[in-house]
Amino acid sequence: MVKRRFRARAFILVDVLVASVLLAIALSVIVSLSNTALSSQAMGEQIGIAASLADEQLNLVLMRGPDKYGSSHPTEGACEAPFEMFRYRLEFSEGDAGNPYLVAVRIEWTSPRGPQSIRVETRIAPRLGDEPDPERKPAEAVLRE
Numbered sequence: 001m002v003k004r005r006f007r008a009r010a011f012i013l014v015d016v017l018v019a020s021v022l023l024a025i026a027l028s029v030i031v032s033l034s035n036t037a038l039s040s041q042a043m044g045e046q047i048g049i050a051a052s053l054a055d056e057q058l059n060l061v062l063m064r065g066p067d068k069y070g071s072s073h074p075t076e077g078a079c080e081a082p083f084e085m086f087r088y089r090l091e092f093s094e095g096d097a098g099n100p101y102l103v104a105v106r107i108e109w110t111s112p113r114g115p116q117s118i119r120v121e122t123r124i125a126p127r128l129g130d131e132p133d134p135e136r137k138p139a140e141a142v143l144r145e
Contacts, residue, residue, distance in 0.1 A: 043111065047118065050086060050107040053079050054120045057088050057105045065127035066092055066101035085109050100125040 061069050069075075069092070076089040091104045100123040108117040 039112070043113065043116075046109060046111055046116065049083060050109065050116075050118050051120075053083060053086055053088060054105045054107050054118060057090060057107075058103065058120065058122060058124075061090065061103050062124055066103050066124045067126040079107075 060073070064073065069090075075091075077087065078084050079086040079088060086107055086109045089106045089108075091106075092101050093104075094102045102121060103124050104119060104121040106117055106119045108115065110116070
């Protein structure tokens, strides 16, 4: 009778140890997957910010004109606050009075994975006309009731 009781206790002890090991393995896998998901989410957020900053730089070039932008604005440097960790560099090529310029912007930053960058290229035609910012007012006042 004592041997049966000892065997039953030993079996329960082995069963608890096996269950503990399986639980530890499952928890370590879950923690590892969570860590991977968090780092991927942070990287996606940084890429989204970099894409927005590249779009902003290209919109500034579009607004001022690619032929005159480099002489009156910086073509490289750190982005404005709160994005100081990102740097931009603009490159212009292949443009003249009748053909569009090839404008490229590179956004670079450092992440825990190391140096990262994106590059966006587009063609932007030079601005024509003397007035860079025309007055945009309606001919007649709009009546609103």
